[in-house]
Amino acid sequence: MARLLQRGLSWLGWRDLPSGTVPGGASVGGGRAGHGDAGSLNKHGEAATDWKKKLTPEQYYVTREKGTELPFSGVLLNNAEPGMYHCVCCDSPLFSSEKKFCSGTGWPSFTEAHGASGSDESEANILRRPDYSRPAPRVEVVCKQCEAHLGHVFPDGPEPTGERFCINSVALTFKPN
Incomplete structure (x- = not known):
């Protein structure tokens, strides 16, 4: 077995x-x-x-x-405190708790990156990259400052963005407000 x-x-x-x-x-x-x-x-x-x-x-x-933690294993999955999620490698602010939601997928999920304004992510500390490592192409999310792999973004999130940033807990640190 x-x-x-x-x-x-x-x-x-x-x-x-x-x-x-x-x-x-x-x-x-x-x-x-x-x-x-x-x-x-x-x-x-x-x-x-x-x-x-x-x-x-x-x-x-x-x-x-570019690994992945096991689903439902991350310490930040159920965190509901107000604050900011930072890159574990370089401490750049990445996601606000205001944009966090429960997707039921097993990883912390966000509707948009901190500093983004709709589809404009020029002020955000993330980059999107194509990921062809699986049969179905995905979009990888990395830290703009240190290029740490954070997770992926999918087009199945809630409104208003319709996107789900599926991020590994272990790639983040949390700083409460």
Whole structure:
């Protein structure tokens, strides 16, 4: 049974994290190694932070290797406090609690990024990128400042935007108002 489950998770692109990163040694994933590793250069040509020293193994896997935490496992999923969600890597403000909603998908969901005004995201600290890592193309969401993988955006959210930013808890820190 365990082998069948592992094979199924592998087909979905999930893989094992180093032991101790998720309670019970659960599998998460879908990432590509090497994204933003220590020693790479940022957009300003400077050496990147040694992310493996700064982040937990799960944070590193999700933000630097484009992984995914298990659904319903994130500590910020049910957070209802007013405040701001920041990038766990560089502390940029990303999403306001005012735009958070319960999507029932298992990840924190937002209708728009902080600083966005409708479809204008020029003042937001996120970027959208095409993601062809699965059979069905998706739109990846990354931090504009440090290029941390945050999650994806889907066209099935509530009005007024109709979008659902599906973001990994482990990619965020929360600062209450």
